[in-house]
Amino acid sequence: MIKQSLPAVSVFDDAADLQEAIDNLKDVIVLQVLPEGVTVGNDTFFTIANSLRDDFTFFSTNNSEFVDKYAPKSGKRPGYVIFRPDEESSDASIFEGKIIDKDNLVDFIKVEAKPLFGEVNGGSFRAYMAADIPLAYYFYNEEYRGKINFAGLDATKFGVHAKNLNMEEKFPLFVIHDVKENLKYGISQDTELDNDKIPDFVADFVAGKLDPIVKSEPIPEVQNSSVYHLVGYEHDKIIALPKDVLVKYYAPWCGHCKRLAPIFKALADVYAADEASKDKVVLAEIDHTANDIPGVDIQGYPTLILYPADGSEPVEFQGQRTLEGMANFIKEKGSLNIDGVALHDEQEAVRKAEEEKKAAEEEKAEEEKQEKQADESVVDSASSSEETTSTTTTTTVAAVSSDAEKAKEAPKTEEADPMAAVYAKIGEAKQFVLKEKDALLAKVQGVINGENHDEL
Known part of the structure; x- marks a missing residue:
């Protein structure tokens, strides 16, 4: 009766007053926004408001802020908006019809006044029936209260959320998210959703008969690193090995994870390089954004958890992320x-010893190379000296031989030829030079053979 005594349409000029009224009312609000100078549709809106005032609250405004936000861009027609209770203003439904008449507006109001997924009860049933569109029912009973909540999601706005639930963006779909354990249970999307399966699916979930959908990267065919590439499908198998398993849970975008990566790899190399330890300690990493880890509560990245070989309780690492730590x-x-740490120090000592040995071998090789080059230089010098000596000796001998021939042809007495004595001396010199040649060649050959260095 109070509502009937009030105007069918409340008119607002101030934007703040209108927004406050929208925020405070718990009913469905139908708002008309009128651009300046526009009157078309106004009478129709007031007529509808009078007929539906028991079911909805009607507002009207010409405030420019609301006009800019909700009226058609042409500025020649009014705009109509539905605000539903307990929903954000950004989720409001805007009339997009081309013709503004009573039938179009009433259909718009009755359809958009109800949430996509809502409760059917004594108070809402009449409104659902008045919408004149098919109504999909989901029946549940009180036995599920406190065990599971039901909600609907608008696929056009939030369809991408399906990936977070380990489902494909194929709609409609039905999935249950166990928030506490972060497990997802969905009806198979291999075929179209059969609504008849939903009640049995819910009952099986409550009874604990369903297996969760595990998001996981493919299991690697080959492990190419000392750090084991762990994925969701085999997480539980690896941490249950009779080994001390340290798992790094990381996100690809995490800066701390990137800084830890080379240190974590260096420690894995230490165990992998030791025959006695490589089968006793495993360092593994898993991309937590791409793999579900049921039962493991990861609050930040990177998180390091040790799973002892004896199966005792896992322990989270809280210290400095150094190799020694x-x-x-x-x-x-x-x-x-x-x-x-002892293995690392031992391997470092071996590495340094090998580096020193290698450096010594390289130094020795360089010395031998230099000695060889020096010896080759001496040999080249000696060979050059031999050639020079041989040439000089040959020239001298040739000259002496020529002079000796002349001496033979010359007269035998000094009286006959004053040069006879000279030719005789030249002959004696020839014999001396020939002897010295042989001796010199013998010495040069000794030098070439590495003998008699000092006699040359």
Whole structure:
């Protein structure tokens, strides 16, 4: 009766007053926005308001802020908006019809006044029937209250959320999200959704008969790193091995994870390089954004959790993310007492010794190379000296031989030829030079053979 005594349409000039009224009322609100100078449709709107005032609240405004937001861009027609209770203003429904008449507006109001997925009860049933569109029913009973909540999601606005529920963006779909355990259970999307399956599916979920949908990367065919590439499908199998398993849960976009990666890899290399330890300690990493890990509560990245070989309770690493810090953590909290720090120090000592040995060998090789080059230089010099000496000797001998021939042809007495004595001396010199040639050649050959260095 109070509502009947009020005007069918409340008119607002101030934007703040109108927004406050929208926020405070619990009924469905039908708002008309009139651009300046526009009167078309106004009488129709007031007529509809009078006939439906028991079911809806009607507002009208010419405030420019609301006109700019909700009226058609042409500025020549009014706009109509439906605000539903308990929904954000951004979810309001806007009339997009081309013809403004009573039938079109009434159909728009009755259809858009109800949420896409809502409760059918004594108070709402009449409104659902008045909408004149098919009504899909989902029946549940009180036995599920406190065990499961039901809600609908607008696929046009929130369809991408299906991926977060491990479902494809194929609609309609039905999925249950166990928020506490972060597990998802969905009806298969291999065929179109059969609504008859939903009640049995819900009952099986409540009874604990369903298996969750596990999001996982494919299992790698080959492990190419000392850090084991872990995925959702085999997470539980790997952490249950009779080994001390340290798992890094990370996100690809995480800066701390990127800085930890080379340190984590270096520690994995330490265990992998030791024959006695490589089958006792496993360092693994898993992209938590691409793999579901049922039962593991990850609050931030990176998270390091050690799963001891004896199956005792997992332990989360809380120390400094250094090689020594993580190695000591594995030794102290694991069950196999593998001392990664000692292994690292031993391997570093071996590495340094090998580097020093290699450096010494390279230095020795360089010295031998230089000695060989020096010897080759001496040989080249000696060979050059031999050629020079041989040439000089040959020239001298040739000259002496020529002079000797002249001496033979010359007269035998000084009286006959004053040069006879000279030719005789030249002959003696020839014999001397020939002897010296042989001696010199012998010495040069000795030098070439590595003998008599000092006699040359």
